[in-house]
Amino acid sequence: MNVPNSTISTILRKLDFDDLHDWAGAKIVNRGKNYVKHVDQLSHTEDNTLVAWVTGNDRYATSVRIGADGDFDEFCTCPYSWGPCKHAVAVILAAAEHLKVKRMIPSLDEGSDLGQTLRGDIEENEWLNGEREENNESGRTPSRTEAQTKLEETLESKSYDELLHLLIELSTRFPKVKQYIVESEQLASGHVDKLVRALRSEIRDRTAEAAWYNHWRGEGSLPDYSHVEDRLRALAEQGYVNAVLQLGEELWIKGNQQIEQSDDEGETAMAISGCLETVIAALPGSSLSPSEQLLW
Structure with missing residues (x-):
């Protein structure tokens, strides 16, 4: 035919x-x-x-x-x-x-x-979903790689002063390392107001970026939401779920507006979706009633 x-x-x-x-x-x-x-x-x-x-x-x-x-x-x-x-x-x-x-x-x-x-x-998706369920039920965690084990042994062999010097040097050379250390301390101490304000500002900045990619020329501009997703997860794990929901609501509104204007292969939508999955996972721990959670 x-x-x-x-x-x-x-x-x-x-x-x-x-x-x-x-x-x-x-x-x-x-x-x-x-x-x-x-x-x-x-x-x-x-x-x-x-x-x-x-x-x-x-x-x-x-x-x-x-x-x-x-x-x-x-x-x-x-x-x-x-x-x-x-x-x-x-x-x-x-x-x-x-x-x-x-x-x-x-x-x-x-x-x-x-x-x-x-x-x-289709078969691969079915197999992966089945394996994820099996791993979740068994409670297994991924095994450490040889490189991770070697790094751990190297760090354990260093003195307190050597580790402190290494962290200071890394923080000086790599701003993201410094940011991670500062934000981790804010989470641990319970002083998260600055972190939430900074994250709200970052969401506004990321969602205001032009999201596009020209695959014929191999050039474009795709917003990076990895830090937003990581910090949302960290806030949720520390119990600041209501703050996570407030940030998630803003990301949902502004993110949809960005996706409507984007010209890529769905990368921006997938990145925002990853952040929102973290928000939804935290929802049961919020102060909202079950009915309010359902509506949210």
Whole structure:
């Protein structure tokens, strides 16, 4: 079978941009238009699914299953997880162009790299999720590497004065080390007001950055949320959950605004999502009632 079946053909011929906008949003659709020419090995399966490679920051395996009522169920190996991605939109538009010029869309070769990647990615996700659950149930912690063991032995062999001198030197040469030491002391002493104010300021600065990446030129600007996530987790572990929720609420509002304006492959959304997972994990320890926690 070298052409899509009647369901795919019928739906694609009736499709217009309003339908795509309703599904993915105008911004994602506009970005998807720019990726149509980067759709490769477009093919289809017997269950009304379009599949293809789409080149972005990397090469992504993308599939879009078309329902009989015209709805879409997409999957993509790109990091974007906030709804349909531009690669999925590009696959639909590429298929529509094929039909318009009466070009054949072949059936997917299940043994091809594309077929194996799409099938293997689902199996790998299932395996990883199962292993995470098994590790959590067993309570095992990752074993120390040989390098970590050697470093620990080296530090244990040094005197108090030598360790103090080493920390001072590291703090002088690496500002982030100094920041970590100061913030750790603030957490340990319970004087976290300055830390919370600094973290709120950092969230405002990070969410105000332009988030973009041009994969063709290999250049861009992606905000780094690693310190925000680390400090949110540290605050939660020390019991300052209400402060974590306040910061998380601000990150949610301003972060969504940043994501709406971003032009990357979902890296910014994933970074903010990682921070918010830490906030949600801390929620049960807050002073909110169960019903308020649910609403939050």
